[in-house]
Amino acid sequence: MDIRIRGVSKYYYSEGKTIKALDDVNLTIPANQIFTLLGPSGCGKTTLLRCIVGLEMPDTGEISIGDDVVWSKDKNISVPPEKRGLGMVFQTYAIWPHMTVFDNVAYPLQVRGAAKDRIRESVAKTLRFVQLEGFEGRPATKLSGGQQQRVALARALVAEPRVILFDEPLSNLDAKLREETRKELRAFLGKLQITAVYVTHDRVEALALSDSIAVMRSGKIIEIGTPKKIYFDADHRFVADFIGRANLVKARVRGVEGGYTMVDCGLGVIACQQRDVAVGSEATLCIRPEFIRIVGGEAPAAKNLVNGRIESLVFVGEAYEAEIRVGEEQLLAKIDPDAKLDEGDAVSFTLDPAHCLLVAV
């Protein structure tokens, strides 16, 4: 079931000022995809999710799920959340503490007036799916964080909703559990063929889980794309910077040569992935730390060869994090942990043009 959002804005008023939580958002979330809304806190991603689910009313625009318009300012349509037939996993899980696991999961079916046999069957099936068989009789409060999270997921899935929504569901778990649960979630959702909308501020989570990512800032959607597109080929400096660690270098476009866009910058002349930018215009060169390749011994003549000096070297386990000084610029690089390097050493490195990304200033 796809979700179409047209011209949705949402304002808050506080101390005489108007805050645009959502600023004319237009978005189509395709059916049967895991679609992530990613952005820093306060960017409006949770507000957008709550507008989709019906817990908040936008001030303008129209939202439709499948063929049904669930909210329209102009047509004066406002379907309450309980009539939208969705499932949602809350940040706090919102497991009802006065009920058992069974009652929590059975609730959506009970309020729809399903027959007792069918409820028992569906709950058992869903609990098996989230690997919580045999937990039916447990009081919901006697579960670990990860188990509560799965109960919340089971409850959101049990009524076979058209769309399932996640509001930062992993943020209350500790780091190790978060990673495991993320993998599980990915596997669960992969089996289901369901439209999932996922809100997070964690870029790794977004990259690992999503089919598509929409990056948001200040109530606006900045860019939409697959994880790879967003990571390697972002159009906006904000997106490139937000989705991963990046060295951002000021550059001026020289022209196009042999399928590369050539720029002048503090690193010299660098060949970049081809972009349609006017010659002479300013741009930002974005280089991720892991794509800075140290060249050992006598440097061969290669494309994008840069010479610099190691200013600092910090061992972080799986790699060295090095700060390399090149003229006025300072670059962060991830270097192999067994590299024989010291602070103060002169180094040469290459930059693969495919990973030299030009973004708007």
Next chain:
Amino acid sequence: MDHTRSSKLTWLLIAIVGALTVCPVLMLVLGSFSEGLTAFGDFTTDKYVEVYTDPAFFEVMLNTTIFVLGSSTLSTVLAVFLAYLNTRTDIPFKFLFKIISIIPMMIPHLLFSVSWALLLNPSNGLINLGLMEAFSLDNAPFNIYSMWGMILIEGLLDLPIAYLIIAPAMASFDVALEESSRVSGASSWRTLFRITLPVLRPAILAAFILGVVRSLASFAVPSVIGMPGRVQVLATHLYEMIATGFATDYGKAAALGMSVLVASVTLIVVYRALTAESEKYVTIAGRGFRPTVIELGKARMPLFFVVGVLSFVLIVLPVAVLLYTSFVPYSMVPSARAFSMMSLKHWHDVLSDPISLLSLKNSLFLAVVGATLGVILSIFVAYVIVKVKTRASGVLDSLSYLSFSFPGIVIGVGFMWFFVQTPLYATIWALLLGYIATYLPYGIRPMSSAFIQIHSHLEESSLVCGASPLTTMRRIIVPLLVPGIVSGWILMASMFVRELTLSVVLSRPGTEVLAVQILRFSEDGLWGRLSALGIVMIGISTALVVTATLIGNRFRTV
């Protein structure tokens, strides 16, 4: 819940709570400027002139000031002492402190005062009689019917509430503040007076001010202890205007009540500001530490002895005295002879007295129906205050808090002016409305804290699961509220069973309630019957608490 529905609910509640709280105040104001109950609307300022130029007024004011400040000081000092011992030292049997803070809720103020009158009155107080026999004295050594007697009893009565304010503040105190004082070279005593108590000042002041408000509104102590000793305070002065003599004057009572009301409301505003302040002072950072326990060493047992005596005096003694008095034919020191003369005569008299039985029936009705209605109203009000945060719900919050400051007897006069204009006058429904209006904050407070604990996600996830707002209320919100509902209900019901101050004004022949009937017995010196009826009252209070707790437990284990 969508916006139009919740704002409709807010305005409906503002109308109801507003009618309940503002109406009696308004009628009090209008009444104070009126000629009399039957001449409502003929405006005059005579009543104010009469009341405030009365030569007795000055003495009443002086007595009131001494009584109020004295008893609040006593209760606050005792509360600080007990709270410190409980939260910060290794004193044994800490469960006693919980009992001290809860049990007095089951012993009505009226009976507590009476039991002390039975012990220490100058003509036949048991302790006085005992001491006179033992030391062959000619005169009774103690006279409870005096200012010091009033201060002592009121101070003890207000102790639990002061303790409940101060103890949590002390428990959440960051000991690092004290430790850094010790490291800086200050002794523990110096640290206590320079650091601990100043940091706790907002909580201590709040407890003191609440004590002032409560003793200002107190009627049990001034009527049982003060009136026989002719120590008049505002509450009894006002009571005499409406209850004794041939010329009852509700206009004068209203004019006098206005000053009490203004003082109370002002103090409660200060109190609210202080409690907000003391929340700011909460220094604990949620690091989950226990304050270091101070070892009392040699002082441990003597201090515990003091606590033990206090609990005995607060809990055991009043009940024991009443029980004893209900069985002996007249006041006599416990002895073999006294025990041989014990009988059920007073019990029989009370249980065959139609007015006592009527008062019992009325009080039970008011407790059960009143607390149920009060709690239902509180659920909605607390919901709007906590969950629907609009400007209108702020108004509701202030309105519902207003009656917290109402001195019962004064607001009773206001209600009197109102009910006389309606067919409700002299019916049980007048008492019911008055009770709910006056005690609403006691229902709303436990409900609000229960609502605060319910994260909005719990409610929202039910909506997303497809449940209607009503189903959500029934299946999610109400069950989670059960503990709050139970404690709110207990609080209201046990207050209604023993309600005195409002009832002495509003109760009429046919609508007697327990406390009023007990007061009549006390005025007539019928101590035996009084004690029997008093024990019944305590029994009902206790039974209410026990049943409600049982029901609450059953709900929670679902």
